[in-house]
Amino acid sequence: MSKPIVAIVGRPNVGKSTLFNALAGETISIVKDTPGVTRDRIYADATWLNYSFTLIDTGGIEPESKDVILAQMRDQAQIAIDTADVIIFITDVRQGLVDADSKVADMLRRSGKPVLLVVNKVDSFAKFMPDVYEFYNLGIGDPIPISASSKLGMGDMLDEVVKYFPTEEEEEEENEIPHIAIVGKPNVGKSSIVNKLLGQNRVIVSNVAGTTRDAIDTNVMWNGKEYVFIDTAGLRRKNKIKEELERYSIIRTVTAVERADVVIVVIDAVEGITEQDAKIAGIAHERGKGVIIAVNKWDAVEKDDKTIYKYTNKVREVLAYMPYAEILFISAQTGQRLPKLFETIDMVLENQTLRIQTGVLNEIMTEAIAMQQPPSDKGKRLKLYYMTQVSIKPPTFVIFVNDKELMHFSYTRYLENKIREAFGFRGTSLKFIIRERN
Ligand code: GDP
Ligand code: GDP
Numbered sequence: 001m002s003k004p005i006v007a008i009v010g011r012p013n014v015g016k017s018t019l020f021n022a023l024a025g026e027t028i029s030i031v032k033d034t035p036g037v038t039r040d041r042i043y044a045d046a047t048w049l050n051y052s053f054t055l056i057d058t059g060g061i062e063p064e065s066k067d068v069i070l071a072q073m074r075d076q077a078q079i080a081i082d083t084a085d086v087i088i089f090i091t092d093v094r095q096g097l098v099d100a101d102s103k104v105a106d107m108l109r110r111s112g113k114p115v116l117l118v119v120n121k122v123d124s125f126a127k128f129m130p131d132v133y134e135f136y137n138l139g140i141g142d143p144i145p146i147s148a149s150s151k152l153g154m155g156d157m158l159d160e161v162v163k164y165f166p167t168e169e170e171e172e173e174e175n176e177i178p179h180i181a182i183v184g185k186p187n188v189g190k191s192s193i194v195n196k197l198l199g200q201n202r203v204i205v206s207n208v209a210g211t212t213r214d215a216i217d218t219n220v221m222w223n224g225k226e227y228v229f230i231d232t233a234g235l236r237r238k239n240k241i242k243e244e245l246e247r248y249s250i251i252r253t254v255t256a257v258e259r260a261d262v263v264i265v266v267i268d269a270v271e272g273i274t275e276q277d278a279k280i281a282g283i284a285h286e287r288g289k290g291v292i293i294a295v296n297k298w299d300a301v302e303k304d305d306k307t308i309y310k311y312t313n314k315v316r317e318v319l320a321y322m323p324y325a326e327i328l329f330i331s332a333q334t335g336q337r338l339p340k341l342f343e344t345i346d347m348v349l350e351n352q353t354l355r356i357q358t359g360v361l362n363e364i365m366t367e368a369i370a371m372q373q374p375p376s377d378k379g380k381r382l383k384l385y386y387m388t389q390v391s392i393k394p395p396t397f398v399i400f401v402n403d404k405e406l407m408h409f410s411y412t413r414y415l416e417n418k419i420r421e422a423f424g425f426r427g428t429s430l431k432f433i434i435r436e437r438n
Helices: 014-028 066-083 099-111 125-138 154-163 169-174 190-199 212-216 244-261 275-286 308-318 339-351 357-370 409-423
Strands: 004-011 043-048 051-057 086-092 116-121 179-183 205-208 218-224 224-232 260-266 291-296 327-330 384-391 396-401 430-438
Touching: 004 014, 014 043, 014 051, 014 086, 014 154, 014 308, 043 154, 043 244, 043 409, 051 154, 051 244, 066 086, 066 099, 066 244, 086 099, 086 154, 086 205, 099 116, 099 125, 116 125, 116 154, 169 224, 179 190, 179 205, 179 244, 190 224, 190 260, 190 291, 224 396, 244 275, 260 275, 260 339, 275 291, 291 308, 291 339, 291 384, 308 327, 327 339, 357 384, 357 409, 396 409, 409 430
Parallel strands: 004 051, 004 086, 086 116, 179 224, 179 260, 260 291, 291 327, 396 430
Antiparallel strands: 043 051, 205 218, 218 224, 384 396
């Protein structure tokens, strides 16, 4: 299920990072063995009550002068409008209302996106509440007073945030058509792939007009089936600052990946796989999406009979944390293996939603235990009682054991391999939750 996206927008020093850290808390989820995944807190997983969402801090680096603040805020606001389900517009009661706030508020209001007006640094309600009322002048609703640093008013604010989340029915409607995100570094050929898909005879396009967010979505028919392609190349930023560009491209990637069922990570065959590719692929891995590595521009590579083999090994080596990913060698220019790309998408979609019966799972587990004894520590041996699949996208299994501490990750990996031997699950990660039961 794709998680709603909440973006934080506001001037420098109003407390965006403080709020972000307060909300993300300990829940920040970065898979430990994913190398290269950014530790910079641009995005994080957060939860409130029964809701989980992806939090995004659109604020980048400090602007050098006053006159670029507004331009930068407009950029931030635009990113939020393009990508978020709910926007938190944060202001500062101590600085009061400033002109840039009003201009950005206008922009947010016109977008029609749900916007919450949050007034930060209200450390004492008695002292600062009178100053909060001034913010009604922005015309974007009731100001919500908070203190991010002392975590005051957070509950009331989050109650308002989750009110705007899509309901389960809306979610299901949106999810009927498979969403495929095309991600990758600049110039690897993302747009060329989408264009080629559109240009192919068997592809009929219908562009759905909708919210701004949908503007970069392309509906594609293939073999009588409909797909939505989310193209992250569609939105190019003209910013000059490198850090900002990087931040924006990470936000774009995260939000596209979040909405996708299957992610196609495009790599430039001529350049070869790089750390930055690994970082981008890591975002899809972290979020448990189906993953296809498309090595593009294959037409431009000089080949002999070992080239594919060597390339595959190299990709596997750099992306060692996702051995399940499918790899395809394609050319957007010649159209080579694009039909295969659709076949692979279908296969990965199927695997993401595959459900294995508990009886069958436990047969596999019993057999696996018989072949390789579970680990023990200080005379105590791990006992595995029972395994069951609790959800899909990604397929998630709960294993009940006598003692969680004894469940070494290598043994979990061993069980994962046994499950994969039986069912494949190609292109999708599998998630394991270990629970104790006496
Ligand atoms: P950003 O530039 O918008 O990300 O702002 P920061 O989160 O870096 O905060 C800017 C400054 O405001 C820092 O010195 C924070 O400690 C301070 N600050 C943030 N939230 C609060 C708050 O609720 N009350 C007070 N008094 N200061 C805060
Ligand atoms: P994006 O930034 O990832 O969207 O990349 P583009 O689609 O704009 O492509 C970047 C450059 O690579 C363009 O000059 C394309 O013509 C070229 N390109 C894209 N796909 C292929 C391909 O399959 N083969 C070759 N030889 N060039 C390609």
